[in-house]
Amino acid sequence: PRNEKVVNCLYPNPNAIFRLICFPWAGSGSTYFAKWGQKIHGSLEVHSIRLAGRENRSDEQVPSDMYQVADEIACALLPVLQDKPFAFFGHSLGSYIAFMTALRLKENHKLEPVHFFVSSTSAPHSKFRPRIPEGKEMTEEEICNLLVSAGFTTKNFVDEELFQLHVPILLADLYMANAYFFDTPSEAVLSCDLSCFIGSEDQAVKDLEAWKDVTSGSFYMHKLPGGHFYVMEPTNETFIMNYITKCLELSTLS
Template sequence: MERRDKAETIRNEKVVNCVYQNRNALFRLVCFPWGGGGSTYFAKWGQDIPNSVEVHAIRLAGRESRLEEPFASDMNQIVDEIACALLPIIQGEYFAFFGHSMGSFTAFFTALHLKEKYNLEPVHLFVSSLSPPHSKARIHLHKDDLCKEEIFYVMKKVGGIPDKFFDKKKSPEFVTRLLADLHILNDVTSDIPSKTRLSCDITCFSGSEDIPLDMEAWKDVTSGSFDSFVLPGNHFYLMEPSNTSFIKKYITKTLEISAFTS
């Protein structure tokens, strides 16, 4: 039993990266990376976020310490793995999700899975820079177009990714991860919800120079309250220090208020 528990702990730590542990925090904020991304950027948020929040960042297979593992085949596989890894962290705790770009989908479907299977739901879902799965405004590529050249064109159009990442000689790992993630993202389908799926509050963030987004459509998936913010910048507006600071402060304030009103 002890050996199995240790093995599960190691597995969970591979999936969930918490660099700055704060077990006395009131909330667990779980951050989901963008397509091609790893856990490091969001894991560092824990360094200067208020003590009421402990930050956990999701690390998908095929990157960082999981480099030798094969990429997930679909969103269901990703969600199943994340949910299992998160259960020991979020059970009995107040927790919230933040997802950027592809991470918005991953956060949403993980929240939905946790609610339907375990009756657990984040107190708040924060999504960024991606229309919801049912929106007609989301970019959807034909499978024949999922080649490096077409993907690079789309990603350069949304903006915010350094040019070096589009050079397969300088950053082959990023190219491979990006293509793998976009195949999964492209395969996700969802109809307009006939009934609300979640009951938590949702807040959307997006960049003023990003391609047209239908962030308002996120209100369709919850019976909770909805809010939306447009911050200066492109698809990766959140990497601007002033925007990062705004998001962290907003999340912290929102979660602290929810603790007093719950």
């Protein structure tokens, strides 16, 4: 079925009270966050989003339009979100895709996450968002240097053969993010609580506070040790999973 192509649930949990939908970073597949399903509290079932061009969708064209991506994901998620409260977690580019998907679901289906978690991303309307220089086709080396300097990848990853496979997907994702604009909202477009996470050494991401403009719910911010991929440190990962669980459990009380 279409939705299983887009939504990866490695560890189904029919007794879960909540569903957590995770949106991965640029160039990435669904597996990293799908594995959270094995480690997270038993009250949650984890689903991870898989974009075209990767994993079992490698024969499909890598997407270039954030709005089309959000439409596709919203449609695929509909059967998953009807019967239980849900939350979104997005890391880096995934935060924008999660945000656009949340807007689509709210506008078209009156569905909204109980909590929205964003990680390592400037607000979508922030003037501090890192941009690829206009009208410039960059060489692979320039791209690698840009990614390393912005903290989006590590030097040793750039040197691996693996990187050669990932370059086209990573590039397409970065150009998709680059082409995505969101105007400063005159009023909140969401009403759920929103939590931001950032690595203490992350130089690329500024202006996280501006995320509070997009929702009328409460706003929380957490700085954890590490760089852009602080989320991959096991202690940080555990902190985030526990924090998400606690937020969702508290949401049932309010």
